[in-house]
Amino acid sequence: MDSLDLIQELAETFGVAGFEEDIRALLLRKLEGRVDRVEVDTLGNILAYRRGKSRKRLLLDAHMDEVGLVVSHVDAHGFLRVVPVGGWDPRILPGTPVQLRPEPGRYLYGVIGTAPPHVLTPEDRKKPVDFPDLFVDIGVGSREEAEALGVVPGTPLVPYVPARRLGPDLLMAKALDDRLGCALILQLLDRLTEPTPYDLVLSFSVSEELGLRGARVLVAQTQPDVALAIEGTGAADIPGVPEEKCPSRFRRGPVITRLDKSIVVPHRMVQALARAAEEAGVPYQFKKPIFGGTNAGAIHLSGKGVLAGVVSVPARYIHSPVSVVYRPDFDHTLQLVETFVRRIDRYLEE
Ligand SMILES: [Zn+2]
Numbered sequence: 001m002d003s004l005d006l007i008q009e010l011a012e013t014f015g016v017a018g019f020e021e022d023i024r025a026l027l028l029r030k031l032e033g034r035v036d037r038v039e040v041d042t043l044g045n046i047l048a049y050r051r052g053k054s055r056k057r058l059l060l061d062a063h064m065d066e067v068g069l070v071v072s073h074v075d076a077h078g079f080l081r082v083v084p085v086g087g088w089d090p091r092i093l094p095g096t097p098v099q100l101r102p103e104p105g106r107y108l109y110g111v112i113g114t115a116p117p118h119v120l121t122p123e124d125r126k127k128p129v130d131f132p133d134l135f136v137d138i139g140v141g142s143r144e145e146a147e148a149l150g151v152v153p154g155t156p157l158v159p160y161v162p163a164r165r166l167g168p169d170l171l172m173a174k175a176l177d178d179r180l181g182c183a184l185i186l187q188l189l190d191r192l193t194e195p196t197p198y199d200l201v202l203s204f205s206v207s208e209e210l211g212l213r214g215a216r217v218l219v220a221q222t223q224p225d226v227a228l229a230i231e232g233t234g235a236a237d238i239p240g241v242p243e244e245k246c247p248s249r250f251r252r253g254p255v256i257t258r259l260d261k262s263i264v265v266p267h268r269m270v271q272a273l274a275r276a277a278e279e280a281g282v283p284y285q286f287k288k289p290i291f292g293g294t295n296a297g298a299i300h301l302s303g304k305g306v307l308a309g310v311v312s313v314p315a316r317y318i319h320s321p322v323s324v325v326y327r328p329d330f331d332h333t334l335q336l337v338e339t340f341v342r343r344i345d346r347y348l349e350e
Helices: 003-011 021-031 122-126 143-148 176-191 214-222 267-280 295-300 327-342 344-349
Strands: 037-040 046-050 057-063 068-074 080-085 097-103 106-113 135-137 156-159 170-173 199-205 226-234 307-316 323-326
Touching (some): 003 021, 003 170, 003 176, 003 327, 021 037, 057 176, 057 214, 068 143, 176 199, 176 307, 176 323, 176 327, 214 295, 226 327
Parallel strands (some): 226 307
Antiparallel strands (some): 068 080, 068 156, 080 135, 097 156, 106 135, 307 323
């Protein structure tokens, strides 16, 4: 399957943190026939196993959840108030279409409403927008009508802009953080035709965006020797962002993390990932400190401690209603990870 088609299918599927049923069902279908064994743990993480040469065990993690919103109140006229699930900038939300999910597999649509400019005073227009100012219109006239549709406090929703190609090599879609990682692991499984030096555990984890929650229980269940978090990270080489605040850049290949807010990656792991990029013949870049955190943060502190690293696909506008990825950045990250997985014994044991 074409990489952008797979990314688009995963990205368009609903999976707000804590409400991952729909994306989990899709991932379980995609894993059929690609691994030796699959299970879903108590928290909802998917754990998939593929036997290698059993020298040691490597955990590859991507989080299946995405940032979203949850209904906090339905007023007498049927308008919804919302609170964030994960990191959002409320200024970018007014006027955005939304997809609500009253129950797994059932969707409704609406819009984050705003007062028309005609009724605002010049002072009002300069005021920053915050969550208490936002409301969602789902086209009903009363609380009872909203309830009849299953929309109640606790219903999750996501700002929703349908995916589109921007030319042959760019995909604009929501939730590239971290459906890019999910797509990468699925495509990696197709490319690994020979047994790998280490046994593989693939985790598609839940609730990363709520503070790395799902990842906290991965190590107790899977006992990895080494772990790699595969992420979509913010490429901010855009107007208005000074170079020193730009964590990663578009069209520069996979992003290797030296440190972020959740982990300082051990030198030998950083070296191993850089060597894998060089031997794969792909460009790579290092993420600028010290933005964000990933599941590697939770994983490396679990059990007796785990050697962990992070490699990411750069994506523009993550944590907004649409993000953008450049196909060669994804493909080069896949090639880096494939080389790392195939030669991990050389990189970490010699
Ligand atoms: Zn992420």
